Amino acid sequence: MSKSEPVKVERRGGVATVIMNRPEKRNAMSPDLHRGMDQALAALEVDPEVKCVVIRGAGGNFSAGQDLKEFFRALEDKPAEAKQIQEVANRWRWHRLYNYDKPTIAMIEGYCVGGAFMQLLATDFAVAADNSVFSLSEVNWGILPGALVAKVVADSVLPRHALYYACLGDAFDGKEAARVGFVNYTVPAEQLEDEVAKLADRLMAKSPVVLRAVKQAMRQVRTMDFDQARDYLEAKDTAIRVDDPEQSYKVGLSQFIDKKSYKPVYQPFKLGTLANGKPGA
Numbered sequence: 001m002s003k004s005e006p007v008k009v010e011r012r013g014g015v016a017t018v019i020m021n022r023p024e025k026r027n028a029m030s031p032d033l034h035r036g037m038d039q040a041l042a043a044l045e046v047d048p049e050v051k052c053v054v055i056r057g058a059g060g061n062f063s064a065g066q067d068l069k070e071f072f073r074a075l076e077d078k079p080a081e082a083k084q085i086q087e088v089a090n091r092w093r094w095h096r097l098y099n100y101d102k103p104t105i106a107m108i109e110g111y112c113v114g115g116a117f118m119q120l121l122a123t124d125f126a127v128a129a130d131n132s133v134f135s136l137s138e139v140n141w142g143i144l145p146g147a148l149v150a151k152v153v154a155d156s157v158l159p160r161h162a163l164y165y166a167c168l169g170d171a172f173d174g175k176e177a178a179r180v181g182f183v184n185y186t187v188p189a190e191q192l193e194d195e196v197a198k199l200a201d202r203l204m205a206k207s208p209v210v211l212r213a214v215k216q217a218m219r220q221v222r223t224m225d226f227d228q229a230r231d232y233l234e235a236k237d238t239a240i241r242v243d244d245p246e247q248s249y250k251v252g253l254s255q256f257i258d259k260k261s262y263k264p265v266y267q268p269f270k271l272g273t274l275a276n277g278k279p280g281a
């Protein structure tokens with residue numbers, strides 16, 4: 001991979017994988033990397049061929065966080081440039097991803113540090129290698145978990161976990177990240193790509209319109225009161241019945257009630273053990 005391309009995009013069917021591509025710097029996020037991620041994600045969101053977006057790093061690591069040299073030190077005396085790039089960095093790592101029209105998955109291997117928690121927690125799903133290494137290291141650099149890191153961490157896990165890891169800066173592995181809720185589940189490192197591909201395939205089997213509405217609803221209701229949520233969900237529910245070209249609601253009910261051609265099967269399965277597409281395998 002070329003040093004001059006801090007972001008790469010690979011495609012497999014409807015899945016686009018956006019790669020933070022500075023492996024020699026453990027994918028630390030430089031201004032150029034931020035600009036590249038922002039542009040790539042914006043383009044993929046409106047690309048009709050793309051149904052699901054995966055975010056990963058090159059060379060066996062997710063990201064070592066903000067580039068301490070290029071993002072922090074080099075911009076110390078350039079407030080205008082610093083503000084402009086901070087906006088870009090926050091846009092793609094939070095606002096764009098959080099509101100993304102398509103399902104997104106973070107694929108975590110190696111290091112996931114500091115500022116990388118923003119894209120980790122903005123994506124809809126996160127799957128990590130068992131042996132991946134996480135750290136909210138900011139406290140050790142004399143800075144806060146800034147931008148929106150403190151906010152998104154505090155919103156994502158129990159307060160004791162958020163305080164413990166933010167105040168101590170201790171590293172923890174993928175299994176601990178799953179236990180406290182930073183990622184959905186972990187798998188052995190050698191299975192990570194396959195498991196992420198399986199999750200992407202399962203998401204792409206859903207109606208895109210319905211899936212988008214469900215994920216938006218799950219996010220939006222968090223900050224609403226009960227009356228607002230009921231009203232919003234009613235309107236959203238009506239909207240997807242009008243919008244859904246697959247008519248998922250009518251088709252599904254007709255298959256179950258009239259044609260008896262479809263019956264859901266419920267069987268317990270363990271997250272991360274979807275080998276061969278067989279839940280519970």
Ligand code: COA
Pocket residue numbers: 024025026028029064065066067068069070111113114115137138141
């Ligand atoms: N900013 C700038 N450069 C970074 C970086 C960062 N966040 N993380 C790694 N690098 C650079 C190193 O300076 C080194 O550059 P060099 O080859 O020019 O000397 C290169 O990437 C490789 O890093 P190295 O420390 O040798 O790799 P490692 O595999 O032994 O350790 C880390 C990887 C991620 C554990 C370690 O680099 C680290 O702790 N980085 C800082 C992470 C951090 O705290 N980020 C949050 C910032 S708020």
